[in-house]
Amino acid sequence: xxxxxxxxxxxxxxxxxxxxxxxxxxxxxxxxxxxxxxxxxxxxxxxxxxxxxxxxxxxxxxxxxxxxxxxxxxxxxxxxxxxxxxxxxxxxxxxxxxxxxxxxxxxxxxxxxxxxxxxxxxxxxxxxxxxxxxxxxxxxxxxxxxxxxxxxxxxxxxxxxxxxxxxxxxxxxxxxxxxxxxxxxxxxxx
Amino acid sequence: xxxxxxxxxxxxxxxxxxxxxxxxxxxxxxxxxxxxxxxxxxxxxxxxxxxxxxxxxxxxxxxxxxxxxxxxxxxxxxxxxxxxxxxxxxxxxxxxxxxxxxxxxxxxxxxxxxxxxxxxxxxxxxxxxxxxxxxxxxxxxxxxxxxxxxxxxxxxxxxxxxxxxxxxxxxxxxxxxxxxxxxxxxxxxx
Amino acid sequence: xxxxxxxxxxxxxxxxxxxxxxxxxxxxxxxxxxxxxxxxxxxxxxxxxxxxxxxxxxxxxxxxxxxxxxxxxxxxxxxxxxxxxxxxxxxxxxxxxxxxxxxxxxxxxxxxxxxxxxxxxxxxxxxxxxxxxxxxxxxxxxxxxxxxxxxxxxxxxxxxxxxxxxxxxxxxxxxxxxxxxxxxxxxxxx
Amino acid sequence: xxxxxxxxxxxxxxxxxxxxxxxxxxxxxxxxxxxxxxxxxxxxxxxxxxxxxxxxxxxxxxxxxxxxxxxxxxxxxxxxxxxxxxxxxxxxxxxxxxxxxxxxxxxxxxxxxxxxxxxxxxxxxxxxxxxxxxxxxxxxxxxxxxxxxxxxxxxxxxxxxxxxxxxxxxxxxxxxxxxxxxxxxxxxxx
DNA sequence: AATGAATGAGAATTCATTCAT
DNA sequence: AATGAATGAATTCTCATTCAT
Numbered sequence: 001x002x003x004x005x006x007x008x009x010x011x012x013x014x015x016x017x018x019x020x021x022x023x024x025x026x027x028x029x030x031x032x033x034x035x036x037x038x039x040x041x042x043x044x045x046x047x048x049x050x051x052x053x054x055x056x057x058x059x060x061x062x063x064x065x066x067x068x069x070x071x072x073x074x075x076x077x078x079x080x081x082x083x084x085x086x087x088x089x090x091x092x093x094x095x096x097x098x099x100x101x102x103x104x105x106x107x108x109x110x111x112x113x114x115x116x117x118x119x120x121x122x123x124x125x126x127x128x129x130x131x132x133x134x135x136x137x138x139x140x141x142x143x144x145x146x147x148x149x150x151x152x153x154x155x156x157x158x159x160x161x162x163x164x165x166x167x168x169x170x171x172x173x174x175x176x177x178x179x180x181x182x183x184x185x186x187x188x189x190x
Numbered sequence: 191x192x193x194x195x196x197x198x199x200x201x202x203x204x205x206x207x208x209x210x211x212x213x214x215x216x217x218x219x220x221x222x223x224x225x226x227x228x229x230x231x232x233x234x235x236x237x238x239x240x241x242x243x244x245x246x247x248x249x250x251x252x253x254x255x256x257x258x259x260x261x262x263x264x265x266x267x268x269x270x271x272x273x274x275x276x277x278x279x280x281x282x283x284x285x286x287x288x289x290x291x292x293x294x295x296x297x298x299x300x301x302x303x304x305x306x307x308x309x310x311x312x313x314x315x316x317x318x319x320x321x322x323x324x325x326x327x328x329x330x331x332x333x334x335x336x337x338x339x340x341x342x343x344x345x346x347x348x349x350x351x352x353x354x355x356x357x358x359x360x361x362x363x364x365x366x367x368x369x370x371x372x373x374x375x376x377x378x379x380x
Numbered sequence: 381x382x383x384x385x386x387x388x389x390x391x392x393x394x395x396x397x398x399x400x401x402x403x404x405x406x407x408x409x410x411x412x413x414x415x416x417x418x419x420x421x422x423x424x425x426x427x428x429x430x431x432x433x434x435x436x437x438x439x440x441x442x443x444x445x446x447x448x449x450x451x452x453x454x455x456x457x458x459x460x461x462x463x464x465x466x467x468x469x470x471x472x473x474x475x476x477x478x479x480x481x482x483x484x485x486x487x488x489x490x491x492x493x494x495x496x497x498x499x500x501x502x503x504x505x506x507x508x509x510x511x512x513x514x515x516x517x518x519x520x521x522x523x524x525x526x527x528x529x530x531x532x533x534x535x536x537x538x539x540x541x542x543x544x545x546x547x548x549x550x551x552x553x554x555x556x557x558x559x560x561x562x563x564x565x566x567x568x569x570x
Numbered sequence: 571x572x573x574x575x576x577x578x579x580x581x582x583x584x585x586x587x588x589x590x591x592x593x594x595x596x597x598x599x600x601x602x603x604x605x606x607x608x609x610x611x612x613x614x615x616x617x618x619x620x621x622x623x624x625x626x627x628x629x630x631x632x633x634x635x636x637x638x639x640x641x642x643x644x645x646x647x648x649x650x651x652x653x654x655x656x657x658x659x660x661x662x663x664x665x666x667x668x669x670x671x672x673x674x675x676x677x678x679x680x681x682x683x684x685x686x687x688x689x690x691x692x693x694x695x696x697x698x699x700x701x702x703x704x705x706x707x708x709x710x711x712x713x714x715x716x717x718x719x720x721x722x723x724x725x726x727x728x729x730x731x732x733x734x735x736x737x738x739x740x741x742x743x744x745x746x747x748x749x750x751x752x753x754x755x756x757x758x759x760x
Numbered sequence: 761a762a763t764g765a766a767t768g769a770g771a772a773t774t775c776a777t778t779c780a781t
Numbered sequence: 782a783a784t785g786a787a788t789g790a791a792t793t794c795t796c797a798t799t800c801a802t
Contacts, residue, residue, distance in 0.1 A: 002420070002785035003780050009786095025302060027217065029771060040788045042774080051772065106300055112215060141375070145368050149354055153372060156346035164339055178335050182343060182376040185331070195761065219796055221764095230572070230763040232799080241797065385782065405682060407597065409775060411785095420784040422778080431776065490676055491595060521755070525748050529734055533752060536726035544719055558715050562723060565711070566752040572763035573801050579765095599792060610767045615794065 010047045012037035017058050022103035026055065026111050056118040059108045062101050063122045069094040071128060080136055081184065087129060088158065088180045095162035096172060102162060126151070133187075140188050150187055157183045200237045202227035207248050212293035216245065216301050246308040249298045252291050253312045259284040261318060270326055271374070277319060278348065278370045285352040286362065292352060316341065323377075330378050340377055347373045390427045392417035397438050402483035406435065406491050436498040439488045442481050443502045449474040451508060460516055461564070467509060468538065468560045475542040476552065482542060506531065513567075520568050530567055537563045580617045582607035587628050592673035596625065596681050626688040629678045632671050633692045639664040641698060650706055651754070657699060658728065658750045665732035666742060672732060696721070703757075710758050720757055727753045 016036035020028035030051055034044040048054035070090045075082055095102040108114060123130075133150040137143050142150055161179030165172045206226035210218035220241055224234040238244035260280040265272055285292040298304060313320075323340040327333050332340055351369030355362045396416035400408035410431055414424040428434035450470045455462055475482040488494060503510075513530040517523050522530055541559030545552045586606035590598035600621055604614040618624035640660045645652055665672040678684060693700075703720040707713050712720055731749030735742045 002422075002783080003787080005786065023302075025216070025300075027771095030773085031771075041772090042789065043787055045773070046786060110215075110296055110300055141371060142368060144364070146354075149350070149365070149368070152350045152353070153347060156350045157343060157376075160339070160342045160346045163342070164336075174334070175339070178332060178339070181331060185378075186347075186372040186376040188375075220798085221796070231797090232572075232764065233762055235798070236761065405680075406595065410777085411775070421776090422785065423783055425777065426782065486680055490680055492593075521751060522748055524744070526734075529730070529745070529748070532730045532733065533727060536730045537723060537756075540719070540722045540726045543722070544716075554714070555719070558712060558719075561711060562756040565758075566727075566756040568755075573765050575765065597792095600794085601792075611793095612768065612795080613766055616765060621793065 005046065009037065009039060009043070013039070013044055013047055013054070014058055014061050017054060018062065018100050018104045021058070021107050022100035025107050026113065030054070052113055052115075055108060055111065055113050056115055058104070059114050060118055060121055060125075062105050062108075064125055065101065066091070066094055066105070067125045067129070074128075080132075083132055084136060084184065085180060087132065088154070088183065089176065091154075091158045092161055092165070092176045092179070095158065096165055096169075099166060102159075106159070136187055142187055153186060154183055157186070199227070199229060199233070203229065203234055203237055203244070204248055204251050207244060208252065208290050208294045211248070211297050212290035215297050216303070220244070242303055242305075245298060245301065245303050246305055248294065249304050249308055250311055250315075252295050252298075254315055255291065256281070256284055256295075257315045257319070264318075270322075273322055274326060274374065275370060277322065278344070278373065279366065281344075281348045282351055282355070282366045282369070285348070286355055286359075289356060292349075296349070313338075326377055332377055343376060344373055347376070389417070389419060389423070393419065393424055393427055393434070394438055394441050397434060398442065398480050398484045401438070401487050402480040405487050406493070410434070432493055432495075435488060435491065435493050436495055438484070439494050439498055440501055440505075442485050442488075444505055445481065446471070446474055446485075447505045447509070454508075460512075463512055464516060464564065465560060467512065468534070468563065469556065471534075471538045472541055472545070472556045472559070475538065476545055479546060482539075486539070503528075517567055522567055533566060534563055537566070575616065579607065579609060579613070583609070583614055583617055583624070584628055584631050587624060588632065588670050588674045591628070591677050592670035595677050596683065600624070622683055622685075625678060625681065625683050626685055628674070629684050630688055630691055630695075632675050632678075634695055635671065636661070636664055636675070637695045637699070644698075650702075653702055654706060654754065655750060657702065658724070658753065659746065661724075661728045662731055662735070662746045662749070665728065666735055666739075669736060672729075676729070706757055712757055723756060724753055727756070 013033060016033045017028070020033055020036065030044050031041045033054075034041050037044075044054070048057060070087050072090065073086075075086055078086075130147050130151055133154070134147040137145070137147070137150055157179055161175045165175045168175075203223060206223045207218070210223050210226060220234050221231045223244075224231045227234075234244070238247060260277050262280065263276075265276055268276075320337045320341055323344070324337040327335070327337070327340055347369055351365045355365045358365075393413060396413045397408070400413050400416060410424050411421045413434075414421050417424075424434070428437060450467050452470065453466075455466055458466075510527045510531055513534070514527040517525070517527070517530055537559055541555045544555045548555075583603060586603045587598070590603055590606065600614050601611045603624075604611045607614075614624070618627060640657050642660065643656075645656055648656075700717050700721055703724070704717040707715070707717070707720055727749055731745045735745045738745075
């Protein structure tokens, strides 16, 4: 019966947090985040219990956003290589289009403040991708490694490709292509 | 702020900083670092102008330590593959032996507080390795990419291998081997 | 801030405030009080202008409750000693039966936030008891002191008896008796 | 070798805290306390770990001060009544001379933030007085009650006498005398 | 050079109160 | 009237840095 909690405001906080965490790291003050979201300092805490809660929800939000970007128009019935390429391209495109999200995510990842609950939720959101990787290595050289290892390899190579793209945007396409090729060689049969 | 006298104290501060940054991130208080180094709070500032200076010197220190570890007994006259393998193995061994250094380095890397001066100095310390990579891709599939790209690929794959090793130490050898193979496939001719 | 409708809700707020002030002191948040009363935060302020108003009304409410407990079945026509004993016993019984009210009252008493208006109203509610005390000291050793002094003496001794009863309930009866005897000796002729 | 921690500053903080807690209760801000002590906000926390620590040390400090006041020139070899009277008089004099200490003490007492460690230390400081009370009731009407009960009775009566003295200073002597008489009757044989 | 007390600008919350719904 | 989101001042405590000793 009172003013309902607004999804817009929650999103504004997450968006502001993304920008500020990307720029300043986890030290970004909640007061600054709230202000940038156009809200009073205290309002942030009606949407998030405390800073750790905000951080964890932000992590999940960005990861989910990334997953959605990767899975949009996913060519489920094409070849393994096509699907892998689709995932890779979407990943890179997302990272280049939203550098703040990408940076924030890596800050959050190394922060040591993401709880197991959050990482579990995140992992489950990526199960289709994990399944793809699992399939990809069935007969390949990494067949004895856990699928998560292949996922991690992809992430780290993509991260590298994005970093080089960011500092040298003219060569974006080249890094995207070269990165995927390297990845594909890394996990495929010769 | 006068000239510091004791190299031991400087090292003690850097060692303490490594531990604490690895454990708590860049938020680790200078007072705690000084105390863990067996010194008074203020003493830290005779050895380092301010926290950013400490952070940058720490980065350089760890990077140099890593370089030295990689280059020890470097088989300069063996085959390319042998030399690459040597580098890779030393990298992994170092990361597994000194997890705090590894974690601190990754915290420092994403902190946004490492100056260009520092990264330049670091890069120059790795010139031999960059040369090796340059050579490695002369005729390979990545021949049009900058050598730094290959270095970054190696770093990210090694980082991944180390992370999995840390969480599953029994399989250390497997990750080391599989990681190198993936890397070598990624940058070599089919 | 319009006229409140429900007496039930007012009582619920006061009851909740009693519990919370007893447990946490005057720092008890109005939001918590409202919630424990089964109401929304803002509703509290339709019943009480602000926190100080709530505090003052609470003080008066508990004092009145205590007075009613003391005066129930008051043996108006029995001896002075019997009447004093009646008052004393009811006081102690009340305090033991409602420890939260007792604690809240003492928190409120020392808070410095009870206005003169409130204390005056409270005092007038206790006029019968003051009259009794007045009578009691007519010929006694305290005949030159103000009746309020005797009331205060009774209150402080009763408070002490209750405190000891609370921490050692098995001896309840003994403290009640010994406390009264001490009080009666204190204000009576030898 | 650095500036030594100054006992003066510690005392200044405790004095400021006494004033402010007496006036505003436990809600008195640490920043205000520090400022009134002539120090920066943060300095308070080099002398006291946190606010609870300050509160507990303050309680002990005031209690000890009171004990010292009571025991100064204690006539150890005079009669029981003389010694009791000495204690009583010193107590009242102290309370009247230092109303802030008295008020602060009662605020602290009901705050629920004094730890058992603190109350134990306080009790042990009052052991001589407890012994006196113990002796006083050996053959008296309260001989079956714990000595602490008698101490509490004295405290509560003294508190009452002081309150009346404060609000009516002209009658100070009368309340002091009447209070002691009431106390002595309360605990002595008829 | 070394020490650690002193400083005061933040930081994350909390909370009485207001006000849109 | 009832609700609970919104507000922003206030609070406790932290921490890089300075400076008296």
